[in-house]
Amino acid sequence: MAELIKELMPQHVAVIMDGNGRWAKRRGVPRVAGHRAGMESMKKIVDHSDKLGIKYLTVYAFSTENWKRSMEEVSGIFKLLVTFVNRDLRELIDNNVRVRILGDYSTIPEDSRRALEKTLRDTEKNDGLQFNIALNYGARDEILRSVRGIADRVKAGELEPGEITEETIAEGLWTGSTFADCPDPELIIRTSGEERLSNFLLWQGAYSEFVFHDALWPDFKPEDFEDCIAEYQSRDRRFGGRK
Numbered sequence: 365m366a367e368l369i370k371e372l373m374p375q376h377v378a379v380i381m382d383g384n385g386r387w388a389k390r391r392g393v394p395r396v397a398g399h400r401a402g403m404e405s406m407k408k409i410v411d412h413s414d415k416l417g418i419k420y421l422t423v424y425a426f427s428t429e430n431w432k433r434s435m436e437e438v439s440g441i442f443k444l445l446v447t448f449v450n451r452d453l454r455e456l457i458d459n460n461v462r463v464r465i466l467g468d469y470s471t472i473p474e475d476s477r478r479a480l481e482k483t484l485r486d487t488e489k490n491d492g493l494q495f496n497i498a499l500n501y502g503a504r505d506e507i508l509r510s511v512r513g514i515a516d517r518v519k520a521g522e523l524e525p526g527e528i529t530e531e532t533i534a535e536g537l538w539t540g541s542t543f544a545d546c547p548d549p550e551l552i553i554r555t556s557g558e559e560r561l562s563n564f565l566l567w568q569g570a571y572s573e574f575v576f577h578d579a580l581w582p583d584f585k586p587e588d589f590e591d592c593i594a595e596y597q598s599r600d601r602r603f604g605g606r607k
Contacts (some may be wrong), residue, residue, distance in 0.1 A: 365459060366587075366590040366591050366593070366594035367594070368416070368590060368593055368597065369597055370417070370592060372419065372552035372597040373416060373417055373593070373597075374418065374549070374593065374596060375418070375419045375420060375547055375550060375552045376418075376419065376420035376421075376422070376546065376548065376549040376550055376551075377386065377411065377413065377418055377420070377421055377422075377548050377549060377550070377553065377593070378421075378422040378423070378424075378545075378549040378551070378552045378553070378564070378565055378568075378569070378572070379423045379424065379552075379553045379554075379555075379579075380424045380552070380553070380554040380555070380561075380562060380564055381402055381405070381406060381423055381424060381425070381555060381581040381584075382554055382555050382562075382580075382581055382583040383398075383402075383555050383556030383579070383580030383582070384398035384399045384401070384517070384581055384582060384596070385398055385550075385585075386488040386580055387401060387402070387580040387581070387582045387583065388401075391595050394440075394498045395437050395440075396407075396436070396437060396441070396444070397441035398582060399402050399437075399440060399444055399489040400416065400443050401446055401582035402581045402582045403444050403447075403448050404582070405582050405583075405584050405585075406423060406448075406588055406601055407448070407452060408585070408590055409421070409584070410493070410495055411459075411559070411597040412436065412586040412589055412590075413493055413495075414459055414461060414492060414493040416455055416513070416590075416593070418493065419493065419494060419545070420493075420494045420496065420546055420549075421493060421494070421495050421496065422466065422496035422497075422498060422549065422566050423495075423496070423498065423564070424498045424499055424501070425497050425499050425560065426441060426467075426498075426499050426500055426501070427500075427501060427502055427563060427564075428467075428471075428500060428502035428505050428563070429469075429502065430500065430534055434491075435559070439473070440527065442472055442475075443476075443482070445479065445494050445499065446475055446476050448478045449479040449480065449482070449534065450479065450482050451480070451536070453483055453486060453487075455484070456490075456495075457486060457487060459492065459493070460490045460491065460492030460493070461490055461494075461495050462487045462489075462490040462491065462493070462494050462495065463483045463484060463486065463487045463488060463495050463497065464494060464495070464496050464497070464499050465480065465484065465496070465498075465499050466485065466496055466497070466498040466499070466506075466538040466539065467498055467499045467501030467502075467506075468500050469500055471473040471500060472499070472500060473487055479515070480499075494546065496546065498564065498565075501538070501544075501564075502540075502563045503561075503563045503564055503565055503566035503567065504566065505535070506537050506538055506567070507567060508575055509516055509536065509537075509538075510533050510535075510536025510537050510540075511533070511536070512532070512533075512599045513536045514528060514532060514536060522551060534569070537567060537568070539568055544602065548568040548569070548570070548571070548572065549568060549569060549572045550572060550573060550596065550601075551572060551575065551592070551593065551596045552564075552569055552572045552574050552575075553574075553575050553576075553577060553589075553592045554564065554574070555575050555578075555579055555580060555581045555584050556577075556578070556579070556580050556581060557576065557577075557578045557579050558576070559574075559576045560602055566586075571601075573596050573599050573601065574591040575595050575596060576590075577592055586599050
């Protein structure tokens with residue numbers, strides 16, 4: 365396991381949890397079994413993030429494009445979400461973890477929505493790890509939502525076009541309007557060997573460090589997570605300037 369430097373620990377780590385389907389295909393089992401194994405991996409990374417002292421963990425659970433998948437797979441994903449909430453809610457509360465959602469979850473199946481809303485209520489006062497789940501989330505949709513909000517304000521005479529700043533746009537994003545305390549991620553990890561963002565945190569990730577790991581998400585272990593953080597800690601972050 366990697367030797368980590370506490371002073372260089374990122375505040376906010378975001379993860380694109382990729383590879384559940386390929387994990388299932390290699391084993392000749394249904395794709396939902398891959399998502400179930402991925403859910404177990406997610407739980408381990410949540411627990412480990414808390415132990416490492418990371419303040420914010422954001423995971424890409426379901427994108428706005430994932431609705432294109434088969435109804436069987438989509439339904440299975442949301443059923444697993446209910447299972448996760450019902451099984452692990454008490455542990456999240458006991459560990460002082462707060463759960464928050466990025467995205468419009470009003471359109472997901474009712475039983476999943478109710479389970480999520482209970483989790484949001486029951487963990488609302490927790491001030492330990494802030495666990496953000498990107499659900500029915502797409503970064504382009506998020507930016508469009510912010511721009512439309514700004515256009516409405518300009519039309520209403522509340523805002524002059526020349527007054528629009530980066531902060532104005534950021535305030536209209538899910539991370540700005542739902543939980544403004546959340547900093548941009550210093551580190552974005554993607555598993556399964558793929559090297560793209562897939563419409564995830566396009567605005568917030570402008571200066572994030574990217575680490576791509578070959579393990580399929582269900583095989584991604586806490587040791588792998590630490591290796592990714594160690595790689596991040598080895599980087600020289602200049603934000604476009606020079607030291």
